Amino acid sequence: MQCMNTTAQKILITGGAGFIGSHVVRRMVTLYPQYQIFNLDALTYAGNLENLRDIEDAPNYTFLKADITDQEAINALFEAHGFTSVIHLAAESHVDRSIIDPLVFIKTNVMGTAVLLNAARQSWKGAYEGKRFYHVSTDEVYGSLGETGFFTEETPYDPRSPYSASKASSDHLVRAYHHTYGLPVVVSNCSNNYGSHHFPEKLIPLMINNIRNNKPLPVYGKGDNIRDWLFVEDHARAIDVIFHNGKNGDTYNIGGFNEWKNIDLVKTLCAIMDKKLGREAGTSEKLITYVTDRPGHDHRYAIDATKLNKELGWEPSLQFEEGLEKTVDWYLTNEAWVKNVTSGAYQQYYDKQYHER
Ligand code: NAD
Ligand code: DAU
DSSP, X not given: OOOOOOSSOEEEEETTTSHHHHHHHHXXXXXXXXXXXXXXXXXXXXXXXXXXXXXXXXXXXXXXXXXXXXXXXXXXXXXXXXXXXXXXOOSOOOHHHHHHOHHHHIIIIIIHHHHHHHHHHHHHTTOOTTOEEEEEEEGGGGOOBOSSOOBOTTSOOOOOSHHHHHHHHHHHHHHHHHHHXXXXXXXXXXXXXXXXXXXXXXXXXXXXXXXXXXXXXXXXXXXXXXXXXXXXXXXXXXXXXXXXXXXXXXXXXXXXXXXXXXXXXXXXXXHHHHHHXXXXXXXXXXXXXXXXXXXXXXXXXXXXXHHHHHHXXXXXXXXXXXXXXXHHHHHHHOHHHHHHHTSTHHHHHHHHHHTOO
């Protein structure tokens, strides 16, 4: 095990205005006042500075608006600020959007990662002591499981959507920079996250928003696909642990040991929401509508996070039902946030995805 030098870190966090990134930024800014945290984000439809209002005035926090595919701009920021580490989350992250428009995923996820790797390599010039490039990735790179088995760090890559193929490419590039140039990298592959500030294009926040508004609940196919859900703050804590104690060149799988069929999850959400909204039990379930399946829909994801537990002592902290309740409460008390992100372009995307196919 190795420990990052904990003084004088200048950490570049990319994608910090997004869902997971905002939880990582908040954690690093509040737990480590001795670090300078730079949040670099292009503020695409998925990036929202409202997610960080509570910490935006912290003396160790700086926001940088930039696009990770712009090599000149990224080089200039490394030059100006002298980042000592990178925690790279910026990405196009929604599978359905990658099916509609794959090229933007390849540009951001593949080229953007290559640009950051280049900039780090140029800036650090082989003086790698105390440096780290942490790449945040997904379990989807491993493909799809049948009814049994788990993804381990040794599972061969088998990505099956434009999104997962672009993330797999970026993982390969990160490892290639380690093997070829000795860049000190670490990679983690995590399962499905849920929690506050999750953009309502993804299953859980979309269902919460539609239940709230008495709109149909679009379940793909038969609803029997399985995902392994992890509370986003547990993911942020895993990233913290791996950033500080992970071994250079290594990969860590992160997961919730918490598999749910989509339809069971949607029904559980309906039951929670009926209670919270004072509706008669069974009311929201009537909104469930089976719709055309996602093309190439991966059947099952399940992560074996034993390595992370055994080597670095991490484990999930929250039971799923408790996490779901917390998440529902957040959405019900933050209606203005939801209204803001679902106005305008969201409606066009929603119509294209759910009404025009
Ligand atoms: P998100 O879509 O909520 O946020 C992505 C952020 O990246 C946004 O703030 C966006 O503005 C920014 N961004 C996009 N393109 C950019 C560009 N060209 N330059 C700079 N910034 C750009 O994503 P998320 O769900 O928070 O996922 C974050 C990371 O974690 C991604 O790399 C994703 O692959 C990975 N991941 C996500 C999950 C999940 O369940 N959501 C699970 C495992 C891994
Ligand atoms: O596994 C990690 C991945 O999890 C991350 O890398 C991705 O960034 C993240 O978006 C997520 O991908 P999924 O495709 O699993 O998540 P999503 O919320 O889009 O879908 C979850 C499941 O619910 C999936 O089986 C498809 C289904 N679904 C989704 C939506 C949006 C529906 O049935 N209806 C829907 O409307």
